[in-house]
Amino acid sequence: DTGVSQDPRHKITKRGQNVTFRCDPISEHNRLYWYRQTLGQGPEFLTYFQNEAQLEKSRLLSDRFSAERPKGSFSTLEIQRTEQGDSAMYLCASSLAGTAIYEQYFGPGTRLTVT
Amino acid sequence: QKEVEQDPGPLSVPEGAIVSLNCTYSNSAFQYFMWYRQYSRKGPELLMYTYSSGNKEDGRFTAQVDKSSKYISLFIRDSQPSDSATYLCAMSPPAGNKLTFGGGTRVLVKP
Numbered sequence: 001d002t003g004v005s006q007d008p009r010h011k012i013t014k015r016g017q018n019v020t021f022r023c024d025p026i027s028e029h030n031r032l033y034w035y036r037q038t039l040g041q042g043p044e045f046l047t048y049f050q051n052e053a054q055l056e057k058s059r060l061l062s063d064r065f066s067a068e069r070p071k072g073s074f075s076t077l078e079i080q081r082t083e084q085g086d087s088a089m090y091l092c093a094s095s096l097a098g099t100a101i102y103e104q105y106f107g108p109g110t111r112l113t114v115t
Numbered sequence: 116q117k118e119v120e121q122d123p124g125p126l127s128v129p130e131g132a133i134v135s136l137n138c139t140y141s142n143s144a145f146q147y148f149m150w151y152r153q154y155s156r157k158g159p160e161l162l163m164y165t166y167s168s169g170n171k172e173d174g175r176f177t178a179q180v181d182k183s184s185k186y187i188s189l190f191i192r193d194s195q196p197s198d199s200a201t202y203l204c205a206m207s208p209p210a211g212n213k214l215t216f217g218g219g220t221r222v223l224v225k226p
Contacts (some may be wrong), residue, residue: 004158033213040123041204042216043159091158101207102149104214106158106207 001098002027004094004107011083020078021110031089032075033093033104034067036060043091050097055095082101120219121204129178130226134191135183138204138217141185145215148180153201153219162202163189194224195226 005024011054013019026034030048035043046065047057061067064082069075079086089111093104121138136150141194151159151175163178165171165187171178179188191198201221205214 035214040121040218041177042121042218043214044216045213048212066154089156093158100164101155101211101214102161102164106160108158109156111156 007108010111023092024074029094031095035091037089119217125221127223139182144208147207149205151203
């Protein structure tokens with residue numbers, strides 16, 4: 001079992017490079033969320049999907065960020081032309097539509113370091 | 116100003132003491148109030164949730180919500196070194212799809 005899994009757990013990249021992260025939700029969960037957590041701060045919502053559809057995006061999700069969930073299962077978050085300010089923990093969570101808001105289950109996160 | 120404010124700490128207490136944590140918020144639409152625990156380099160895990168006002172107890176944990184003051188609290192009784200972590204409050208309106216978090220309070224329980 002199978003909680004939410006994220007890959008890689010840690011990514012170090014140079015400024016200007018592109019990076020892609022993957023999230024695998026709990027198997028029966030049809031909602032998937034991305035949050036970003038900078039050092040010493042709480043997670044901030046970026047976007048969420050229900051099945052394949054991206055239903056909400058935060059204004060934090062600049063043009064350099066794109067998230068996909070092509071088959072309604074795993075999701076990818078890509079950051080193009082990374083900047084030092086993108087250094088953060090990227091958290092994925094999943095839930096079943098129709099369940100309570102607190103029934104989002106978080107993965108271990110991908111820690112991005114941009115040098 | 117952030118919608119949810121939380122003192123960053125660190126809050127250092129001796130083992131066995133009561134840990135008292137709190138958050139204030141500005142959005143009166145929030146009705147779900149959650150507390151998460153986050154160990155270093157891990158994802159948040161849900162400790163407790165409360166809907167609307169009132170108190171809720173679960174083992175050593177007590178959550179309180181005062182909507183009139185826009186203030187929520189979490190108390191941890193008989194604290195243990197394993198309770199050392201960052202505690203995050205999070206909130207949502209009734210039909211919300213996203214969590215709004217406070218900045219987290221780092222707690223250290225010393226043996």
